[in-house]
Amino acid sequence: MIELKSPFSEEEIRNLKAGDIVKISGVLYTARDAAHKRLCESIRLKEELPFDVEAQGIYYVGPSPTKPGEFIGAAGPTTSYRMDDLTIPLLERGLRIMIGKGKRSDEVISGMNRYGAVYLVAIGGAGAYISNSIKSSEIVAYEDLGTEAIRRIEVENMILTVCIDTKGNNLYER
């Protein structure tokens, strides 16, 4: 098992291979459909982004509401292809890790090669299990989007599988 800590260097990301199991600790940002749309709109308008994506990881998740005494609700991955058309601008700005589930487009896969990023998968539907590896959560942008707001989360030993590496090797196409 390979341990990764945020922020992520391009070199360590390019060393990962499809099929590797990684254990991530540190900071990740949550963003899904609506947040990606806003991020890309901000990039188009040359506005400052609510967080610097350089060397960071984005987790495609819209958690369920946090119960009193918990850090977060259920927090499993959402299906990634819906973010495909809104991904290249983030890779251009140095995004290193995307975490979700399901297929990615050829455009995203070649972008990962060009800019140095990997696609990791978490187990879809294991929202309660995954929430155990999340130790804090705070909204950093787009609070009006509710579950789709961007959250800064701290994770500890979050276990994920490298699904598509920077060379385009893809676990779904074994």
Added chain:
Amino acid sequence: MREIDSRLIEETVRDMCIDACINLDDSVLKSLEYNKSREENDVAINILDILIENAEIAKNKSIPLCQDTGMAVFFVKVGQDLHIKGKNISSAINEGVRKGYTEGYLRKSVVSPIDRINTGDNTPAIIHYDIVDGDCLEIEFAAKGFGSENMSKLKMLKPSDGIEGIKQFILDTVKEAGPNPCPPIVVGVGIGGTVDKCSVIAKKALFREIGKHNSEDDIKNLEIEMLEKINSLGIGPQGLGGNTTALAVNIETFPTHIAGLPVVVNINCHSSRHKKIVL
């Protein structure tokens, strides 16, 4: 005439929503365990183990199994000799959904379709009614997640496509969906009717308990055959390989027009959350 108060419906629906989203249905849990025992792929076995552990964690912490607690879908049978006092039945069900999703810390995932404004309480629910004999009220609820809903398909086959065309369409739909709908999946199939009826019976098929077959022998055999074929595709849990791609294939049929053969494949994820209650 028997009377029930609409507040009873509200409270029942509230409890059903919370219970279904937190406590994995026994038939699903048993099916995960059974498939684990027959699975040969180590990655797949590990994923099935985690899904079983996920169900324990959700139950112990009283949190949802999956963050996508879905759109609330209901099949309701109303006995025509029953009178409901207070609110009308649709308002009572929606009020129950509102309470369940708010008080149960379930995710509110319902938005207006074009401008994407969240309704804030997971209403409106999707409700299908059937008027039946007697004075009972049967409410079936499912929390339908959209990762799998998005991978569902409708095809208007030609009558000459026949049974082979139906089988091919089911297989093609599951294959194209691949890892996206969170396999192991439950495959609901509607055959016949009109576009609308076909979709409704495909959805109804997903409400059936895993392991129960259609009462007609030829349809039961088709379910068994398609489950085997789907599990030979090699997609496996989460699309990472193995022979556990589907937990069940449930098929419902309805008479159709001489010119048509509608088929709907409605996919559900392994987190198949449903409850049934009779009042």
